[in-house]
Amino acid sequence: MAELLDAVLTRRSYPRVTADTPSTQELLRLIAAAGRVADHGGLRPWRLIELRGDDRVRLGAALVDASGRTGVDAERLAGKPLRAELLVAVVASRKVSPKVPAWEQDVAASGVGHLLGLLLADAGWGVMWRTGPFTRSRQVSDMHGLTEKEELLGWLYVGGVPVELKPGSSPAIDPAHFLSTP
Ligand SMILES: Cc1cc2nc3c(=O)[nH]c(=O)nc-3n(C[C@H](O)[C@H](O)[C@H](O)COP(=O)(O)O)c2cc1C
Numbered sequence: 677m678a679e680l681l682d683a684v685l686t687r688r689s690y691p692r693v694t695a696d697t698p699s700t701q702e703l704l705r706l707i708a709a710a711g712r713v714a715d716h717g718g719l720r721p722w723r724l725i726e727l728r729g730d731d732r733v734r735l736g737a738a739l740v741d742a743s744g745r746t747g748v749d750a751e752r753l754a755g756k757p758l759r760a761e762l763l764v765a766v767v768a769s770r771k772v773s774p775k776v777p778a779w780e781q782d783v784a785a786s787g788v789g790h791l792l793g794l795l796l797a798d799a800g801w802g803v804m805w806r807t808g809p810f811t812r813s814r815q816v817s818d819m820h821g822l823t824e825k826e827e828l829l830g831w832l833y834v835g836g837v838p839v840e841l842k843p844g845s846s847p848a849i850d851p852a853h854f855l856s857t858p
Pocket of ligand 1 (some may be wrong): 687690691760795804805807808829830846847
């Protein structure tokens with residue numbers, strides 16, 4: 677328990693990461709754990725997409741296409757997915773259910789994203805969950821091969837922790853501020 681608390685309390689996002697990345701095998705090991713989130717009806721309404729190499733270039737092109745930007749602005753946008761060698765797209769993959777509405781399914785999908793980020797951080801990787809104004813554009817959905825029932829929740833940008841940024845943690849919160857009675 678102390679170790680879990682410590683892992684959560686010391687997690688921080690890394691806006692810059694090095695080119696090292698976890699292997700697909702390592703990712704799978706962590707996904708097996710992240711996929712244990714509370715999930716109403718056990719629908720598993722999520723999936724993850726691993727983007728490496730040229731996948732990130734294609735994502736950049738899709739962002740530019742969606743934005744309509746040109747010139748330097750387009751180049752800047754195209755370069756965004758290149759900030760890490762590995763991006764893990766977190767996808768809300770809603771299932772047809774008479775019992776579990778879409779929002780509940782999205783909560784489970786979001787939980788997988790947070791847990792995977794935490795597990796990657798605990799394994800020593802630098803992670804940052806990112807989105808942007810074109811995350812839910814048709815061009816970006818198509819690039820990921822999403823179905824009509826699927827929507828992106830963003831990407832975990834994953835890489836090595838730059839030595840100069842280690843160690844650190846997110847600012848503490850005042851828990852009393854977030855807990856009340858009805
Ligand atoms: C769904 C989601 C999308 C996010 N998108 C961005 C983003 O596009 N850009 C950004 O700077 N931070 C984004 N963040 C916040 C960062 O991931 C990070 O949590 C924040 O910078 C605070 O740092 P910390 O995690 O170390 O507390 C997002 C977080 C979530 C959960």
